Amino acid sequence: EPEVTQTPSHQVTQMGQEVILRCVPISNHLYFYWYRQILGQKVEFLVSFYNNEISEKSEIFDDQFSVERPDGSNFTLKIRSTKLEDSAMYFCASSEEQSRRDTQYFGPGTRLTVL
Amino acid sequence: QQPVQSPQAVILREGEDAVINCSSSKALYSVHWYRQKHGEAPVFLMILLKGGEQKGHEKISASFNEKKQQSSLYLTASQLSYSGTYFCGTALTGGGNKLTFGTGTQLKVEL
Numbered sequence A: 001e002p003e004v005t006q007t008p009s010h011q012v013t014q015m016g017q018e019v020i021l022r023c024v025p026i027s028n029h030l031y032f033y034w035y036r037q038i039l040g041q042k043v044e045f046l047v048s049f050y051n052n053e054i055s056e057k058s059e060i061f062d063d064q065f066s067v068e069r070p071d072g073s074n075f076t077l078k079i080r081s082t083k084l085e086d087s088a089m090y091f092c093a094s095s096e097e098q099s100r101r102d103t104q105y106f107g108p109g110t111r112l113t114v115l
Numbered sequence B: 001q002q003p004v005q006s007p008q009a010v011i012l013r014e015g016e017d018a019v020i021n022c023s024s025s026k027a028l029y030s031v032h033w034y035r036q037k038h039g040e041a042p043v044f045l046m047i048l049l050k051g052g053e054q055k056g057h058e059k060i061s062a063s064f065n066e067k068k069q070q071s072s073l074y075l076t077a078s079q080l081s082y083s084g085t086y087f088c089g090t091a092l093t094g095g096g097n098k099l100t101f102g103t104g105t106q107l108k109v110e111l
Helices: none
Strands: A006-009 A010-013 A019-024 A031-037 A041-049 A053-057 A067-068 A076-077 A088-095 A110-114 B004-005 B009-013 B019-024 B030-036 B042-048 B055-058 B058-065 B070-075 B084-091 B105-111
Touching: A006 A088, A019 A031, A019 A088, A019 A110, A031 A076, A041 A067, A041 A076, A041 A110, A067 B030, A076 B030, B004 B084, B019 B084, B019 B105, B030 B070, B042 B058, B070 B084
Parallel strands: A010 A110, B009 B105
Antiparallel strands: A006 A019, A019 A076, A031 A041, A031 A088, A041 A053, A067 A076, A088 A110, B004 B019, B019 B070, B030 B042, B030 B084, B055 B058, B058 B070, B084 B105
8 A cells, every 4th residue: 555655764964064855745636735743742744745836834944944855755854954853753744635535644753853 | 732641640450340431622623542551652542433422342431422522431340450540542534534532541550
């Protein structure tokens, strides 16, 4: 069964450093998303991406964040200068455009730890 | 505004039933239910669209009351594997709209 994959599974970085989180969405999906979950809290929407551009972003997704689809398979989230409060689990998700039900399938996540 | 889930936590003995509710103050297009085990990604359970549908998946079913903007997840004859945190995610429109998640309901099933 197709699934969303993410790398790395765990990333440790120093405050102020840049990180890139990578995702490979399900191959026939056209909508892509990033969510994050701070330990013990709910899942929060960051950004959605369709047709090579951002379709919606939350207030969390400020100028320090960017997304890119560099090729036909990868979808990346970049944090330019990490802060302590960026420590969280980051989930990538994808969904089909044609499906009326718009089910979003989540990847296994990348745990980001900012020291 | 995030949906409100209730209860916040519930403990069941194996075989017991549970209902988890998810309410929104906004008119919803769809409600998505996920289960998340500790340290893992949310796993999709089911989706309900506006129109007041109800659907089932083995011993887990759900309903969506469009008039009340409330969805309920029904877990019957619970199993140990049902333990986890259940989140509802709500979408205001279709076509790749973001999901806004509730704060979750922690479910623990004991022997």
